[in-house]
Structure formats: C-alpha cells, structure tokens
Amino acid sequence: MMPDAPPTDPELHEIVSDAMTAVSSPTDLIVALIAVAAALTAGVLATRWLHRRLGHHRRVASTLIDYLCTPLLATSVLVALQVVGNPLIGLSATLLVLFLAIRVLAALLELLFRPTLPLRLMLRLTTVVSWLAAVFALFADRSATIAKIYSANVKLGGISLSSQGILSGLVVGVVVAIVALWGDKTVAALLRRSRTLQPNFVLALSRIFSVAIWIVATALIFSASGINLTALAAFSGALGIGLGLGLQKLAASYISGLIVLFEQSVRVGDNIASNGIVGRVTRMTVRYTMIRTRDGVEAIVPNDSLTGNVIVNQSWSDRNLRLVCGVLVKGDTDIALARRLFVDAMRAQERVLEQPPPHMYITGINDKGIQLDGHFWINDPENGQHNVASDVYDAMLAGFRSHGVQLVAQ
Template structure:
C-alpha cells in the first residue's frame, strides 16, 4: 500500500505563511521565552483542573470520564491561551496562533480516540495504546508541517532499513503502529461480538458455538494481521517465506499442542463429548464440566478436576455414559448364604432400591443371581439414575444401608468375604 502524500508547506501557502511568521517570533529570545512560559503555565493549570473534573465526574459515569480524560487538558489549555492572547501584547503573535491551531488539531484527534474507546470498549492495554496513538498521530502531523524546513525530520520520514530480508520504512512503521492499534481494537470488538451472537443463538449446540467462535476468532485475527502488515508497507511475499521457516520450527516444537487444538475442533464439531456428559477416558472417570479447543475438564467422583488434552479424546477409546441419554446404570451386590430365602432376599433388595428417590422406575430395578459357589450365592441389584453428576456412591450407600437393615430384620445372613 503506497504512503498517503502529506500536505507539504510548498503546497499550502497559508500554512507556509503561518509557519514563517511563527519562526520569526522564535528568532526573538525574549518573546519565545515568554510564550513558552505562558504555554507551560496554561498546560499546568489545565492539568490541575482536569484532575478536579475527573474526581467530580467519578467512575460511576464512565462515558463522561472518558471525554474528560481525552479532551479536558487540550481544550482547557486552548481556552486559557486564547483568553490571554485577547489582551494583546506579547501574546498576540503568530506563534501563539500556531500553537492554538495545533492544540485544536490535537483536540480533534483526541475526540476521535474518545469516540472509538466508547464505541469499541478495548481492553486496558489497548486502551492505553489507543491514547498513546492519539499523541503519536498528533506529533506526526506536527512534524509533517516542518518536514520541508528540517533536513533531520525529512531524513527520519524517509529512513529505510531491512530486517531478515523484509524492507521497512520509518513512515510505514508509523502507519503500522497507528493502524495496528485501531485494527486490533476493532478486531477484538468483532471477536467478542461474534462470540456473543453465536452464544445467543437457540439453534446451535454449545459445542458448535464454541468451535465456530474459535474458527471465526482465528479468521478475524488473520485478516487483522494482514491489514496491519499492509498498512506498514511490509511485503507479504517476503514475510510468507520467513513465516514458513518459522512455522516449520514451531510446528516441530509445538506439534502436540497443535494436535490438541485440531482434535478439539474435531470433538466439538462431532459432539462425541459434550459438557455434562459422564465419560471414562483412560483412568479418568467423571462428568465433563468444561470444554475448550485445547483441553476438556472432567470432574471425577472424588471432586477433583482432571484436565485432559483433546488429542487423548480422539486417539483413545472413550466410554460416554451419556451419549444416548443421561441415564446411568449402577450395580449393588451382596453375597448371601446358600440356605437363605432367595425369593425374600430379592424382594427386600428390590424394595430397598425402589425406596430411593433418585432410582428410576423406568427402567425398573432388577435383581439377578450372578454367581454360585461354595461360599454362598451372589445377588446383584441393577438400577438406573438420571443425575449421575449428583453422585453415584452416595445412592449405592443408601441402598446398602436399607438392604442390611431389611436382611437383619428377616434373618437373612450374609457371607463374610
């Protein structure tokens, strides 16, 4: 992208005359000292008044506070020196007039910055960068006025150098800095807005929302990066070669991390695992409480949060106990003596299971004889619950407690293990 041509003094006669008159005043040391002292005093007074205004506005009115922080100091300084120059004398000169024009330009630039901060609500770091950029833009505008009169400033504007085969210029870097902050703020706002829009959708599953938001986020920041490099006059072809070599190095070192991200997108789009599912992954068993593109968080029965990289979910067998529905079958077993009344024992066991409010009646609890040996007869009760996230051992404990009480009451003896 070619640099935007600057309004040089030679092309603006009125500006040329104003700067020339101001330089004539600078040649008089006495007038220059007085004007600088007055300007410094005006800025100091404006800063003090701005502090008082910030305290008066307070943080309860953030939008007004933003305007005060951006505009109060330049506007008050402009008002003070404008009022003093009306009294005539040494202050009624072209230098003060030029300073007033530059302050007016600064106020306009700061106003645009304030409007952008209120509209896009950037992060604290980007907010600081935006306020710094408004100053940089103003300084660049001031320096451009004197580019034709200063060889040093003209040299700084035209300076060029290379870094790793990439040609850079001071003018391009300045444009890149300014455009970079603005584009980053807009990109961050767009990223948040797209994420919020997807989350408010009633037609998308949570896994799709997370996956699409990440894909859109990557796309937004890729476009933002291209715009920033274009504004900085960086050759994308040379950058592609450099980025390719860097990408190979990073790919070899971060291949496991990249595998986790790609696996995360696969899991999210396939919905093989969802938040709220009860799964068993390797030696980890529990309920999925959170999913990101890189990892899945599982809360185990012990109340411990296990962080499982997503590549393990795609490269290993996963038992999803909530795939078709949230119902989970549990088993409670006892070993009774061989001469026990099995019919009564099974009835008492079924009654104990039915007495628990968390045990489902459909499918209904069942009793099975699962083993016979010289020690006794193994009875297993199978029952279903629909809220495994509320605990599994606790409901089994309540059933065992009820079974033991019923067996003691009816004289059914257990076999010592």
Template sequence: MSAAPKPPPLDRDPELAEVVSDAMDVVSNPTDLLITLLALTLAAAVGVLVTRALKQRIGHQRPVLLTVVEYLCTPVLTLLTLGVLSLFGGSFGNPLIGLAATLLLLFLVIRFFGMTVELLFRPTLPLKIMLRAVTVVAWLALVVGVFVDRSQPLAKLYGASFKFGGINVSSQGLVAGLIGGVVIAIVALWGDKTVTKLLRRSRTLQPNYILALSRIFSVAIWIAATLAIFAASDINITALAAFGGALGIGLGLGLQKLAASYISGLIVLFEQSVRVGDNIVSNSVSGRVTRMTVRYTMIRTRDGVEAIVPNDLLTNNVIVNQSWSDRNLRLVCGVLVKGDTDLELARTLFVEAMNAQPRVLQEPSPHMYITGVNDKGIQLDGHFWISDPENGQNNVASDIYDAVLGAFRKNGVQLVAS
C-alpha cells in the same frame, strides 16, 4: 486512525512555510520565547488541573462522560486559555502561540477520533491505554512532519528505513503500523466478541457448534486484522509470506501435538461425540465434562478434581460416553449371603431398599440377579438406574447398602464373613 496525516512539505505550501518561518523568528527572540513558553505552560496547567477536578467530580458512575472529559477537556481548555491570552495582544499574540494553537487544534481532532473509537467499540483496559497513547503518537508524528523540512536530523529520522529478513521497514511505516494496529486490534476484538455473542444467542445451533464456529470466526478475524496491520505498516506481504512459511515449518515441527489437539478439538465439537455435561470415561479418567475448548476438554472426576484432557486423546482412543443416547446410568450393588438364606426374602428386601431411594429410577425398574454360587455363599447383585450421575454414584450406592444391611439384620438374613 490508520496513519498520522502527513502534512505537505513546506516548499509546496507557502502559507504553512510562512507560519513556521514567523514562529521560528519568535524562537530567536529570548524575551518573546520566554513569554510564549510561560503562556503555553499556563494554558496547559489550566487544562490539566480543571480536567483533574472534573474527573474527580464525575467519578466512575458515568463512564461515557468521563471518557469525553479524559479525551477532550485538556486540549479544549488549553486552546481556550491561549485564546483568552491572545486577546491581550502584545507578546501573547505572536505567531508561535498561533502555531501552537493550530497544532493543539489538530491534536483535538485526533483525540476526538480516538474517543469515538473507544466509545463505539469499548476496548479492554490494555487496548484502551494503547489507544490513548497512540493519539499522542499520531499528533507527535504530525508535528514532526510539519518541521521535518527545517531540520536535517528530523528529516533523517522521518525517512529512515531498514531491512529485517528481506522485509523493508520504514520509520513512517512503523508509526503508521502502531497507530493503525491499535485501532485495528480494537475493531477486531469487538468483532470477535460480537460474533461470539450472536452465535450464543442462536436457538438452533448446538453448544458444540457454537464453540467451534466462534473459534473459526475468531481465527479468521485475527488473520484479517494481522494482514491489515502489515498493510498499514507498508510491509510487503509477499516478502513476509516467504519468511512466514519458513517460520511456519519450524513451528509446525515443534508444535505438532498442539496443532493435533486444535484440529481434534474442531472434530470433536462438530461431531458432538462429547458434549458439556456428558459423563465419559477416557483412559483412566472418569467423570463429567464441565468445559470444552478447541485445545482441551475439562473433566470433573468423582474425587472432585478437574482433569484437563487434550482433545487429540479423545479422537485417538476409545471413549465411553455414558450420556450419549440419554443421561440414564446403570449401577450395581452386590452382597454375598449364606447358602441357606431365604433368597426370595433377600431379593425382596434388596429391591425394596433400591426403590426407597429417590434418585433410583422406577423405569427401568430395579432388578436382582444371582451372579455367583460357590462354597462360601450366594452372590446377589442389584441393578438399578439413575438419571443424574453428575450428582455422584457412590453416595446413592452407599444409601442402598445402608438400607439393605438394616433390612437384613431386622429379618435375619445373614451375610458371609470375609
């Protein structure tokens, strides 16, 4: 549905000119015109009411059948009703009803094409509504084209054009761009989703590559769709390029940071310096990466809040990636004991407390170190490793301190009072 079909001028199609002329003769007769309007109203009412009843009966459990009914039922029933009325002859068989039936048949063809597009590409709700609307617009454009040679105002409207920034735009081009643009947007959206699904099904590509490639393909698809819409609107792309260049310079100066974030996002995704699930420290933000986009990276901190970090900060600053080579993370718990403490006993109790925690790894095994000696006492630090830092770090340290304090009290190891 790239554009509404343009009928031939009446002076080039004698048969069409004769049909329209006969129909206009009916319009000049008030009685025949009234009967015709009543017949058309009755036929349309039958189509609308029966369609509404069928939709209620079908419900939303059978979406394909519901779509067929919504697109085709009303024009088909209207045509059938007009056909039945024309069997009675007399005023119901006049040329105006015949012309109306012909136009309704063309409307049915347009609606059938719109229905096919919707069933094939499954557009989103806004695009679905727009698609159904443009089928009506395409039909109205076709009707206007039929009568354009008989009305000077319609001829002016049909051939109107204006300039915008050096770009010539015509009324026919706008209608064609609207009709074709909706269909092109639906196909582009379907292509975007399809490429993304195919990339996500890949078992060889890393998640970062999948995200980066899907964004690149998405941009390429929508650029091609935009060019196709301009072509359908009969807009000179060369003139548009000059306008777009000036606009691009202005936007580029105002959106430098945003552009830097997008470019940095592609760099981060292809380099895989940061991945979803990694535990990183970026400036004052520390936590687990939960989501990555081309523009930003989302980090869930240890406080349970989400920090949104622009990707240009990840490429321009030092990032500590605690999960780069593996997910193991070393933590430290320390206590200050009195100078006359049995260090061997204290170290043994501390190591036992660390080994008792299920999240503490046995390889590398926990170790104790004397990290300081002063007039207040001796500093003992226990070093241990965990492999699931995303489950919390302070909680495992707290469990170790609880076990150490209980063991120290039981065995008479005293801490230095602060």
C-alpha cells in the same frame, strides 16, 4: 489511520513561516513557552477539578473529560493570548487544534468499542504519537533533521521498514486491535445467544471466527506498516515449519478439539472414561477437556487423546447410568424373600429410577452361598454414584436383619 502530510495551505504556510522567524528571537520564544506552559497547566487543573466533581462512575463524561478537556482549555487560553502578537503562540494553538481533532476521533473510538484497559492506555498514547507524526510531516520540509528522521529506513532480511511505516503500523495496529477484539467478543456473544446451535458448535464456531478476525487484523497492520506480505511469505513459511515441528502436539490438540466439538462425541455434562480417568466433563476448550473425577479432582485431558483413544461415554444416548450392588447370602436363604427385600431397598431411594425398574439377579452359586446382584438406574451420576449405592446397601441390610436373611463373609 496515520494522518498524511497536510496539503499546502497558504494561511498555515504563513503561520509556520512567522513562527520559524520568531524562534530566532529569545524574547518571543520565552514568552511563547510561558504561555504554552500556563495554558497546559490551566487545562490539567481544570481536568482534575472536573473529575473530582463528576467522579469516575459516569463513563461517557469521564472519557470525554480525559480526552478533550486539557487540549480544549489549553487551546482556548492560547487563542486568547494571541492578542500579544507572538506568532509562536498562534502556531502552538494551531497544533493543539490538530491534537484536539485526533483526540475527538480516539474518544469516539473508545466510547463505541469499549476496549480493555491495556488497549485503552495504548489508544491514548497513540493519539500523542499520531499527533507527533503529523507535526513531523508539517515540518519535514523545513528541517533537515526532522526530514531525515521521518524518512529513515530499516531493513530486516528482505523486509524494509520506514519510520513513517512504523508510526502508521502503531496507530493502525492499536485501532485494528480494538475493533478486532470488539468483533471477537460480539460474534462470541451472538453465538452464545443462539437457541438453535449446540454448545459445542458455539465454542468451535467462536474459535474459528476469532482466528479469522485476527488473521485479517494482522494483514491490515502489516499493510499499514508498509511490509510486503510477499517478502514475508518465505520467512513465515520457514517459521511455520519450525513451529510445526516444535508445537505439533499443541497443534494436534487444537485440531482434535475442533473435531470433538463438531462431532459432539463429548459434551459438557457427559460422564466419560478415557485413559483411566472417569468423571464428568465440566469444561471444554479447543485445546483441552476438563474432567471432574469422583474424587473431586479436576483432570485436564488434551483433546488429541480423546480422538486417538477409546472413550466410554456413559451419557451419549441419554443420561441414564446403571449401577450394580452385590451381596453373598447363605445357601438356604429364602431367595424370593431376599429378592423382594433387595428390590424394595433399591426402590426406596429417591435417585433410583422407576423406569427402567430395578431388578435383582442370581449371578453365581458356590459352596459358600448364593451371589445376588441388584441392578438399578440413575440419571444424575454427577451427584455421585457411591453415595446412592451406599444408601441401597443400608436399606437392604436393614431389611435382611429384620427378616433373618444372613450374609456370608467373603
């Protein structure tokens, strides 16, 4: 949260007054600048030395060193140099104590929520911005230029933004984004660990919670920035209509994705056929479903096509899939022998299920011969269908040749 202007403090008021008087003395100003530069240099060098000694593998120690080492050592040096009686050095030490307090809060925030690298860098930059804002607030009533900058306003349509509101929005925005991202990941992890929720429900609920978390985060950032949400409503409505018309297909895919996930008409691992694409579902998101075809190609299917078209789900009730192998034998073939050899060839394959048992049927008779079709079931179609059919044909042909059963060329 953006630090408010500090309350009236007689001691602080005296330090600032003495420092402003000392600025008019070139000697005191040069001495103070040299002291501050020396203190900061000592802090930076000590920070680098500690990093070399401890390395970057200890996360807590490395974070504390990054945030606190330089301002803490620089403050200590300036406090020691106050013996020279320069009020500017005392003011610099006071301001560094304020910066150190802000850095302590930021370090705790990073250690608790473990933000990503971009947010971590933004958080460290925000500590500097927040400190500068506090310094501006301290000197706003002593400098007309600073007061003018601090109270500047910018109007964009019906939205009014102040420089103070922009700084507050930046600081609060980074903090809220870190907490929101942590909350998003935490909720998703808790849902994934659930033993009662189906994977489709986990994905759908995690996306719903994610959207809700970021809506609340956005509202908090706008509120901290001083943006009137009522004034923003008209603009948001017009923007929403424009985006709705331009991105209606994308919106339809997201809504359809939630429908598919909650209905569980398609699940990861199912073998489906949709719009001429046949294969196994390998991944599902709110926007699209990924299907791996028998050719090993990944097809990305928008979810709105799954809700608006017929889907053949071969794994809806169970994972069993029936396959058919057919041959044409001569008319004088011993059908009983051919049936036995055909069934034995199907049963000889490890992937062919015993229940339901494989069967052979006569499905056609013509002047060329007799059509025999073998029906068998597998429960692992993701491991391939053509390969098990090929194995059945190999075993069947070997049995036919050894017993003199002849095929007819089609």
